[in-house]
Amino acid sequence: MIEGDFKEMGARSVNNIINKGGTILKSARSKEFMTPEGRKKAHENLVKNNIDALVIIGGNGSFTGGLIFNDEYKFPVIGIPGTIDNDIYGTSHTLGYDTALNTVVEAIDKIRDTASSHNRLFFIEVMGRDAGHIALNAGIGAGAEEILIPEEDMGLDRLLDSLRKSKASGKSSSIVVIAEGDKIGKNAFELKDYVEENMPEYDVRVSILGHMQRGGSPSCFDRVLASRLGVKAVETLLEGKSNYMVGLIKDEVELTPLENAVKGKSQVDKELIRVSDIVSI
Amino acid sequence: MIEGDFKEMGARSVNNIINKGGTILKSARSKEFMTPEGRKKAHENLVKNNIDALVIIGGNGSFTGGLIFNDEYKFPVIGIPGTIDNDIYGTSHTLGYDTALNTVVEAIDKIRDTASSHNRLFFIEVMGRDAGHIALNAGIGAGAEEILIPEEDMGLDRLLDSLRKSKASGKSSSIVVIAEGDKIGKNAFELKDYVEENMPEYDVRVSILGHMQRGGSPSCFDRVLASRLGVKAVETLLEGKSNYMVGLIKDEVELTPLENAVKGKSQVDKELIRVSDIVSI
Amino acid sequence: MIEGDFKEMGARSVNNIINKGGTILKSARSKEFMTPEGRKKAHENLVKNNIDALVIIGGNGSFTGGLIFNDEYKFPVIGIPGTIDNDIYGTSHTLGYDTALNTVVEAIDKIRDTASSHNRLFFIEVMGRDAGHIALNAGIGAGAEEILIPEEDMGLDRLLDSLRKSKASGKSSSIVVIAEGDKIGKNAFELKDYVEENMPEYDVRVSILGHMQRGGSPSCFDRVLASRLGVKAVETLLEGKSNYMVGLIKDEVELTPLENAVKGKSQVDKELIRVSDIVSI
């Protein structure tokens, strides 16, 4: 928008890209758009090119920018929640989240192959920013013995207790999934040191899954969700509405005021934490 | 149950199987259980082995058997919907369905690679029994140009129209996803003949995805859903209830009377048919 | 070449396509090039665009066309063997073959999940034209109980014998991999009828893997092989040579006269047939 680099798209323009990870737009965080001058330039370019609305795929930062832009120029904006972290209020699923869960679970399946080979304890750190969605769901999905998420302060003693119980119950190896934003007070490497000190019988390994979680061919769920949200975003604009985020709530596509989406806090499913405690005995 | 072949299981018995497709139980359709004598034998064996409830993973057939068994012997039964076809009333997702969607979409992605190489029209038949869930969702997910499901009588003329429009819009190749139970009046091979007769410019290929759709390592969604439904099934029995199916309704685990699950009919999402019409232009 | 549709390519032109299946060239069998007029037009266009050599990725048909073209116009041509069928003389591996093997093995793994669930016999037909390379290697890789390839006339009696032995040895289900070009005298569906007639205890299913075998993201082996063959093709042309195919022979990139590549016949590894007989007991 700031560089005036536009391209008209038709139905065929997205031909054969539904199976690709990443973005074909190559847009990224823009410092210039954070300045009034940047936004002025963007608005002039939009008007000059007869563009009359913005659909913003992103998270809180992008949505906040959209709200400011709308406030200044009355330019219609609709948000689509796109992040693997699932940490956006107003939708049960963000675009990319389901794909990331499958990527994480496949990676942990591979690590477990080596864990059961070699009698080890693995600390696996997954993404999620300040939210435990990925850790909790992928942890259950991967059959982790323990899941550490920022929403639950487990405490180091309880971790040791749990690992001891797991060992006693006959497990020869264990997987602990740790959310990157975990507030347990120690990071994965410090945790490793702590456990090795207290349970010297364990050979602890750390694996940080890293950026591969952000790519990959999208899952069917994400592709269908993207289609549903995209249709709703355009139809909402055609109805003359602005400043909404389209999202999935209880399996239905719903609108949430963009302001609420930005201010609200997505919650991990407390019931799922309970399920996780039961199945990871 | 009929052969008296039981095995006590603890928390460790399912260690390291969460990532496996298929069943470790190796149970299958039993003709003997359909007879009063067979069920009598099953009941005696259950009682003899101090088993006091049944959790049945399956579809309408298994649930009907469970209801009859409960009626005859007052034996507590809970059903868990397990089929890739997603054709069970009382749950938005059956176990295995999400995995099958990803398998189908990956297979069609591969076929599309060759379609764009060689200017072809592909008719791809997917599973789903009498329901179009897999075809509709995987069709959208795979970017199919046309989706034929039993719930919608498209008519052959509209199919030709749609293919002509797709060709005119610049697509050099097309994917048509067909549900196996499609009631369009012709099967995939007959459709091929019909289209080739009327659009000789197309080189039509047929691919029946077949049994690979029923296997494979489960998706994270299916693993988490299985954990949630399993916990609920056991807790429902512990509460003294019987004759319910546990299922997912609007993202929550809910109970549906087993009788309703058997009699009801799962519906494809009409809104999704509309989305599919829009995105597959 | 015939349409004069050229595009200059540099080192960056193939940026980020190494992971894609299919072809970005979208070239295909050309009837016009089979005529002297077509080739004349092609030659004129090549000369007009200052192109001084051809690298042909394909199989026998494309190479034959290249030889005729070279014969008529003394235009330098080098062939690169590209087909999933691995049926080209002068190379142990064609481009795409290793990827197809992995695709087939993954598909059969999924089918086996359902086979062990349900006590079945599966006939799985794989590609390979008149050669058994895919069937033999993927059959061993997938742990098939029996592999039927055109290079070996097994005879129907031996098939039944083998299935009976497999059953007697305790296998509850069996996978039979059949090459599409199998000369056993019956196709997969006729074989099914024959076996069911003679071994009614089996529930036989047929799966034709089909076109998905031709697509998908290439394996590391295929990507490295493509890089090696591409470099050698260009360097061979720079040395002033023509009418060679570059191929892999005993792990080294070697040149084979294109005429020999066309006339020769690739052989399945007889030793591998022996290994297959041993491991598939």
Next chain:
Amino acid sequence: MIEGDFKEMGARSVNNIINKGGTILKSARSKEFMTPEGRKKAHENLVKNNIDALVIIGGNGSFTGGLIFNDEYKFPVIGIPGTIDNDIYGTSHTLGYDTALNTVVEAIDKIRDTASSHNRLFFIEVMGRDAGHIALNAGIGAGAEEILIPEEDMGLDRLLDSLRKSKASGKSSSIVVIAEGDKIGKNAFELKDYVEENMPEYDVRVSILGHMQRGGSPSCFDRVLASRLGVKAVETLLEGKSNYMVGLIKDEVELTPLENAVKGKSQVDKELIRVSDIVSI
């Protein structure tokens, strides 16, 4: 062997495990076997159980143990090279290596999705102990802009030069694959600091792929190779031979004296380094 924990295996004992990663044997490095007392116990147990030969799947450590054991007790031993690192003399491919290459390439494909989205430089560290096999092959396979292996001392200046050229040639993002044993004098994190200091325009990220490289369902190549090596190992023992490693040399299964396998050094393909320099411009 030391614990006397044996299990007789027949043809059916490995039923349905060909698709699994990891080991079902759960054997691992044994300190006791490194002592004369441990080996004495092992020999007594073997004799007591009528076992008359050992097939050792492993690397230099396991083979050295086997040689000492044979020296002390004249007990027949045959080695099968099993490690993802491909660093064993006497075979072009070790078991697990091809699978690891595909795992690494798939992971880097995912990371590249995010790299092209966000204009970044990625340093990706892969396994390989002191050998660059994985880094070199997976680096070419993943289209890496630069590959750092212990066999080639690139020097930091040349790395910066190369990155600058890559940037100048129009690449918006770059992948650098680093072997874990790289002798460039800095590890991945130190390299990151160095590059960011000298090329502040880059946002450098580090990803250590880690233990997931050691697991996962084996590729078709690895499954076929395992079948071939296994058959040869047993047949070699039946011929009364001992102290050999079976391996793949120029596409044929060959014997190498176990002592040479232990003392020799596997070499990366120098020609491949040249290819990598050409294709990664």
